Amino acid sequence: xxxxxxxxxxxxxxxxxxxxxxxxxxxxxxxxxxxxxxxxxxxxxxxxxxxxxxxxxxxxxxxxxxxxxxxxx
Numbered sequence: 001x002x003x004x005x006x007x008x009x010x011x012x013x014x015x016x017x018x019x020x021x022x023x024x025x026x027x028x029x030x031x032x033x034x035x036x037x038x039x040x041x042x043x044x045x046x047x048x049x050x051x052x053x054x055x056x057x058x059x060x061x062x063x064x065x066x067x068x069x070x071x072x073x
Contacts, residue, residue: 018048021047024043
């Protein structure tokens, strides 16, 4: 897959997570002095961690696929 479709299939989930995490981070920034500030910060960090985890899993699976293709040759 090349072009936009390839990008969309590979990175749309990560982009959606980051886009939905951004308002939570802004809300956490604006809730100065509220008891909900730190739970919102935790949600924002969890969203960033989820996106990083998805990218790490994708890279790991690609490396396994590349190794199995090299062994097959």
